[in-house]
Every structure is written in C-alpha cells, then in structure tokens.
Amino acid sequence: MIELVSEDRCIQCGLCVKVCPTNVFDTNEDGLPVIARQEDCQTCYMCEAYCPVDALFVAHHADEKVAVTEQDLIDRDLLGSWRAIIGFGSRGKVSMAANDTTPILRQARSGIARGE
Amino acid sequence: MVSEQPEERLVADVLVIGGGPAGAWAAWSAASHGARTVLADKGYLGTSGATAPGGTGFLYVEPDKEKREKAVADRLKSGGYLSEEPWIYRLMEQAYLNIQLVEQWGYRFPLDENGNLYKAHMQGPEYMELMRRVVKKAGVTILDQHPALELLTDEHGVGGARGVNRLSGKSWEVRAHSVILATGGCAFLSKGLGCNVQTGDGQLMAAELGVEMSGMEFSRQYATTAAFGTVTRNRVLGFASFYDEAGNVIHEGGPRQDHFFAVHLHKGPVYAMLTHGNTPEKQAIIRASTPLWFVPFDRAGIDPFTQKFPIKMRYEGTIRGTGGIRLVGDYCSTTVPGLFAAGDAASREKTAGARSGGGAYNASWAIASGTWSGKGAAEHALAHGKSANHRDLRPAGRYGLRHTAESAEPIPVREVVKAVQNEMFPLGINYFRSEPIIAASLERLHKQWPLVRGSVDSSATARVQARETAAMVINARWMYSAALIRKETRGMHTMTEYPELDEAMSSRLLLSGIGDIRHRWEDVPRRYGSITPAVVVKERQSV
Numbered sequence: 001m002i003e004l005v006s007e008d009r010c011i012q013c014g015l016c017v018k019v020c021p022t023n024v025f026d027t028n029e030d031g032l033p034v035i036a037r038q039e040d041c042q043t044c045y046m047c048e049a050y051c052p053v054d055a056l057f058v059a060h061h062a063d064e065k066v067a068v069t070e071q072d073l074i075d076r077d078l079l080g081s082w083r084a085i086i087g088f089g090s091r092g093k094v095s096m097a098a099n100d101t102t103p104i105l106r107q108a109r110s111g112i113a114r115g116e
Numbered sequence: 117m118v119s120e121q122p123e124e125r126l127v128a129d130v131l132v133i134g135g136g137p138a139g140a141w142a143a144w145s146a147a148s149h150g151a152r153t154v155l156a157d158k159g160y161l162g163t164s165g166a167t168a169p170g171g172t173g174f175l176y177v178e179p180d181k182e183k184r185e186k187a188v189a190d191r192l193k194s195g196g197y198l199s200e201e202p203w204i205y206r207l208m209e210q211a212y213l214n215i216q217l218v219e220q221w222g223y224r225f226p227l228d229e230n231g232n233l234y235k236a237h238m239q240g241p242e243y244m245e246l247m248r249r250v251v252k253k254a255g256v257t258i259l260d261q262h263p264a265l266e267l268l269t270d271e272h273g274v275g276g277a278r279g280v281n282r283l284s285g286k287s288w289e290v291r292a293h294s295v296i297l298a299t300g301g302c303a304f305l306s307k308g309l310g311c312n313v314q315t316g317d318g319q320l321m322a323a324e325l326g327v328e329m330s331g332m333e334f335s336r337q338y339a340t341t342a343a344f345g346t347v348t349r350n351r352v353l354g355f356a357s358f359y360d361e362a363g364n365v366i367h368e369g370g371p372r373q374d375h376f377f378a379v380h381l382h383k384g385p386v387y388a389m390l391t392h393g394n395t396p397e398k399q400a401i402i403r404a405s406t407p408l409w410f411v412p413f414d415r416a417g418i419d420p421f422t423q424k425f426p427i428k429m430r431y432e433g434t435i436r437g438t439g440g441i442r443l444v445g446d447y448c449s450t451t452v453p454g455l456f457a458a459g460d461a462a463s464r465e466k467t468a469g470a471r472s473g474g475g476a477y478n479a480s481w482a483i484a485s486g487t488w489s490g491k492g493a494a495e496h497a498l499a500h501g502k503s504a505n506h507r508d509l510r511p512a513g514r515y516g517l518r519h520t521a522e523s524a525e526p527i528p529v530r531e532v533v534k535a536v537q538n539e540m541f542p543l544g545i546n547y548f549r550s551e552p553i554i555a556a557s558l559e560r561l562h563k564q565w566p567l568v569r570g571s572v573d574s575s576a577t578a579r580v581q582a583r584e585t586a587a588m589v590i591n592a593r594w595m596y597s598a599a600l601i602r603k604e605t606r607g608m609h610t611m612t613e614y615p616e617l618d619e620a621m622s623s624r625l626l627l628s629g630i631g632d633i634r635h636r637w638e639d640v641p642r643r644y645g646s647i648t649p650a651v652v653v654k655e656r657q658s659v
Binding site for chain 2: 043046049061085095109112
C-alpha cells in the first residue's frame with residue numbers, strides 16, 4: 001500500500017490525486033496530497049509511475065502497513081525506481097515496452113520440462 | 117428523498133462510462149465516427165482497470181487462413197462450444213487491425229529473435245498512457261474521477277447518466293442518446309492487480325433498465341500472487357518450484373496439473389522459488405518481460421530466485437471470467453435502445469465461450485468490442501434529430517443510492533463488503549463448487565441484499581462506496597444463482613455433483629431481475645459464413 005508522500009520532494013502538482021484509480025489521496029489546506037484512505041489502496045503502483053518528482057512510495061504489502069523512512073528508501077534507491085523502469089519522464093531514453101523480453105521468454109523457459 | 121439536481125452538466129451524442137482499454141477504444145471509435153463523445157471514469161483514463169499497471173498478452177493472429185482456422189477451432193473447443201465462429205474471426209481481424217494502429221501511434225513494440233516486431237504483448241502503463249493521448253486527440257471530453265452512479269432513461273431507452281465528481285464532491289449529469297458501459301467485470305475488491313476499480317457497477321446499471329446478464333456462472337477465476345503482493349502474472353511462476361509448509365518439494369517446474377494451485381493452497385500454505393531462473397541471462401529475460409512482478413520483491417528485500425516466498429490466489433471474478441451484460445447486436449448493443457456494453461462489463465461468451473483463456477482473449481475483446489460499440493453508439497445517436505437535452509429523462513437507479521433509500525439505517529458498507537468477500541473468495545466455496553455449499557452461500561448473500569436499501573451519507577466517497585456495495589452484492593447473487601442452475605461442468609464452471617459436460621446444456625444461461633432473480637436459456641446462434649466486417653478507421657499521423 002501507499003506509505004509515503006515526501007513533503008520535501010512534492011511540488012503540489014496534484015497529479016497523484018487525479019491519477020489514483022481508487023481515490024486514496026486528499027489535498028490538504030497547504031496543497032499537499034495526504035494519504036486519506038490507505039485501506040482503499042490497491043497496490044497498483046500507478047501513482048508512483050506518474051509522480052514527476054519521485055515523491056511517492058508504495059510498499060510491497062497489499063494488506064498490511066509497512067513502516068518506512070524516507071532516508072532508508074533513498075539509501076536503498078527505491079524512490080522513483082518503478083518510474084525509472086517504465087521510462088516515464090526519461091524523454092524516450094528508456095521504454096519498458098521497447099525493452100520487453102516477452103518474445104524471447106520461451107528461450108529462458110527451454111529446459112524446464114527436462115529438469116535443467 | 118428526491119434526487120438532487122446535478123451541478124456539472126454536459127450534453128453529448130455518446131457517453132462512455134469507464135476508462136480502461138475498452139472504454140478508451142469505445143470513445144476513440146465513437147468520436148472517429150463523428151459523435152460528440154464524453155468519457156467518464158471512476159478513476160483516471162491511463163491508470164484505471166486491470167490492464168494499466170502490468171503487461172497483457174493479446175490474441176494476435178496474422179491474417180493467415182490456416183493460422184486463423186486453427187485459432188478458431190481451438191477456441192470453440194476450449195470455450196465449451198458456447199462461442200460463435202463468425203464472432204471469433206471478427207475479433208481476430210479487428211484486434212489485428214487496431215494493433216497496427218497502436219504501432220502507428222507510437223507504441224514501441226520489441227523485436228523478436230528474427231528481428232520482427234512482436235505485437236502480441238503490451239506493457240500496460242505505456243499502452244494506456246498512449247490510449248489517453250489517442251482519445252484526447254480524437255476530441256473526446258475526458259472526465260477523470262467521475263464515477264457514474266446511475267443511468268438516465270425515458271420511454272425511448274437510455275439517455276445518459278449521473279454520478280459524482282470524487283474530487284469536488286459535486287454531482288454531474290451527462291445527457292447522451294447512446295451510453296456505452298465499459299466499467300469492467302467484478303472482483304469484489306480482491307486487490308488482484310488493478311482490479312479494485314471493477315465492482316460490477318455497469319452490470320447493476322444495466323439490470324436496472326431490464327437488461328439480462330449472460331454467463332455469470334463463468335466466474336470461477338483466480339490468479340496466483342505472492343501472498344503479500346498484488347501482481348497477478350502467472351507466467352513468472354512458470355519458472356518456479358513449489359514447496360509445502362515442511363519444505364517438501366511438491367512441484368519442480370514445467371507444466372502443472374489442472375487445479376494445481378487451488379488443490380495445494382486449499383490444504384495449506386504453499387511456497388515458491390524461481391529455481392529455473394538459474395542463470396543471470398535467464399533472470400534478466402524474466403525480469404524484463406514482467407518488471408512489475410519483481411518490484412514488491414525488491415522492496416521487501418526478497419530475492420525470489422534464491423529465497424522461498426508464500427503464494428496465494430486472488431479472486432478475479434468476471435474480470436477474467438466471461439459473464440456479464442448480454443449483447444444482442446453486432447455492434448455490442450443491448451436490449452435497451454441506446455445502451456451498449458464493451459470489455460469485461462459485457463458477456464464475452466460470443467468470442468471466448470465458457471473460459472477466458474487468460475489475458476489474451478479479453479485484451480483483444482476490449483479492443484474489438486470497444487471499437488464496435490463506439491461505431492454502434494455513434495450511429496444510434498447521430499440518427500436522432502434533436503440533442504438528448506430535449507428528452508424528459510429520469511434517473512433509473514434503485515439500490516445503494518441516497519435518493520432511493522428505504523430506511524434511515526445507514527448501509528454498513530464495510531460489513532457488507534466483508535460478508536460478500538467471505539462468500540466469494542474462499543476456494544472451498546467458489547473454486548471447488550458443490551451444490552449444497554453454493555446453495556447455502558447464496559442464501560447468506562440474499563440476506564445481505566436488504567442492507568443495501570439503507571441510507572447513504574452525502575460525501576462523494578460514501579456515495580460511490582454504497583453503490584459499489586450494492587453492485588457487488590447483486591453480482592455475487594447472480595454468479596451463484598447461475599452456478600446452481602448450470603448443473604454440469606463446462607469451461608471454467610465446475611460442479612462436484614455434475615463433473616461432465618451435458619450436451620443438453622450447450623446453451624447460454626440468461627438471468628434477469630435484481631430483487632428476484634429469474635432465468636431462461638438461449639440457444640447459441642449458429643450462423644456460418646456470414647462474418648460482419650471489421651471496422652476500419654483511417655488514421656495516418658502518429659500521436
């Protein structure tokens with residue numbers, strides 16, 4: 001579930017509030033997004049994908065809260081890691097679509113039936 | 117309580133409700149056929165729906181006679197003979213044509229080992245981000261965070277919808293001679309990847325206008341995830357070995373027997389490890405094919421190639437089942453004039469029959485049914501002389517709404533949702549279907565129904581969740597009612613007491629009614645050699 005909105009990084013663009021498919025965020029008086037309905041988060045990672053400044057973090061657990069600290073996430077290179085894989089914001093330098101290995105996935109699969 | 121006058125008002129020719137792939141293709145198609153089109157989504161066109169977060173395979177068959185004949189024969193059999201040959205051919209052709217458009221618009225398909233573009237798989241975030249731009253460029257007005265709550269109707273049929281803007285709390289109304297329901301299937305907030313937007317709202321809205329549901333028994337569908345996670349992409353688990361609680365190997369990889377996950381998870385915990393991703397090269401290929409699958413593992417600090425992790429099955433209902441709103445015309449019309457359905461909200465039996473066969477059939481169906489419904493809806497709307505603003509329309513919603521409450525007692529949303537999940541999620545009820553168990557479960561579900569006639573708070577969240585709750589209860593009741601009537605095993609529907617396919621039931625099962633549920637059987641149309649041509653929209657520039 002969503003666990004972090006970095007006030008340091010947030011530029012108050014409102015995009016996360018608008019793109020969340022399950023309406024998890026509200027905007028507070030200062031214009032910052034706040035996690036208002038964490039239990040409605042479906043752990044789809046889309047808010048992170050769209051955040052232009054890597055200010056959001058969705059933890060791995062779908063049903064339980066996970067304690068996180070911003071510094072630890074920065075140290076582990078996790079803030080913005082999903083957006084970087086998709087390539088959103090990279091001006092076309094990175095594309096998850098172009099890097100899709102689905103056409104050669106069966107090459108990796110060869111040998112499984114033979115127990116290799 | 118009288119229904120409130122909406123604060124945001126728009127008039128259009130076509131209203132599309134839902135912003136997943138089916139809604140996006142429907143809106144593009146309607147606008148491309150000359151209709152003023154509005155798309156209203158509960159969330160955001162680009163992130164909503166089961167397709168957007170992850171990767172999706174497509175039914176994509178080159179226009180080669182032999183390849184397509186084989187694909188059709190395979191599907192007729194696996195679909196339990198409830199699909200229709202002309203519709204399968206038409207689906208293949210439409211998906212093929214539209215995927216060429218996706219390429220023209222700039223989706224970056226990867227190359228296969230022979231250096232050809234591989235177009236049978238797309239990554240959801242980029243696909244749906246592209247579709248948003250396509251829909252905008254076609255001139256469609258997009259209303260994000262605008263869940264629809266009820267349809268508008270008069271004696272001529274449907275005439276628009278009302279809902280609430282979740283961000284402002286204001287009510288909205290769009291009047292339109294044609295409405296396309298592209299609201300998705302129903303998975304009861306199971307948190308399968310991207311599935312929580314789809315709570316069966318469109319099915320309830322259609323039923324309130326008297327439209328029948330078809331194939332609701334074909335809803336016995338789960339997907340396997342890491343127990344803590346949401347990412348439902350079983351192809352990664354094709355590289356796994358599986359273990360029981362004591363660490364004994366129960367499967368070493370390769371093809372698994374039918375019902376493998378359900379049988380073992382019904383007995384106790386099951387663990388997996390990607391033992392066949394045993395070289396750096398293989399690991400890189402697996403990761404880059406399905407990157408999101410690895411995100412929760414990287415965050416949890418688990419290396420799935422060398423460490424065991426628990427798995428579970430998340431229910432996918434009619435998102436990957438095939439039941440839904442009954443279609444009657446070639447362009448996805450329903451029995452109500454002006455009302456169309458596309459994607460997972462609609463019954464997919466015409467093309468998929470009694471089994472979805474994974475993402476591929478449904479993903480191509482979203483493209484094709486969206487395109488067809490958009491054309492049908494545009495032509496229906498443009499045949500009217502005057503705009504829908506002149507019609508004497510009334511709201512058609514009857515359940516889970518503020519203005520239809522029959523008691524002052526609030527709808528206990530969380531409790532009702534939990535009660536429905538307790539009937540729909542357990543493998544012991546919904547997967548291993550057995551007559552007495554399903555019958556007892558259905559009785560408990562019926563007892564939840566009066567609760568959705570309670571009162572609803574005025575906040576946008578409360579209004580949306582109350583309506584979703586009503587939709588989930590009725591979808592659950594339809595699913596188990598249909599399961600009990602189909603006394604056989606066919607496609608994805610099984611019944612312990614009736615383990616064989618019964619030739620006498622090679623028909624579609626239609627349900628009608630909300631308070632009282634009635635049924636009738638419909639013969640599968642057998643029309644050979646008359647294939648309705650695919651819709652061709654000339655598009656040249658990239659987006």
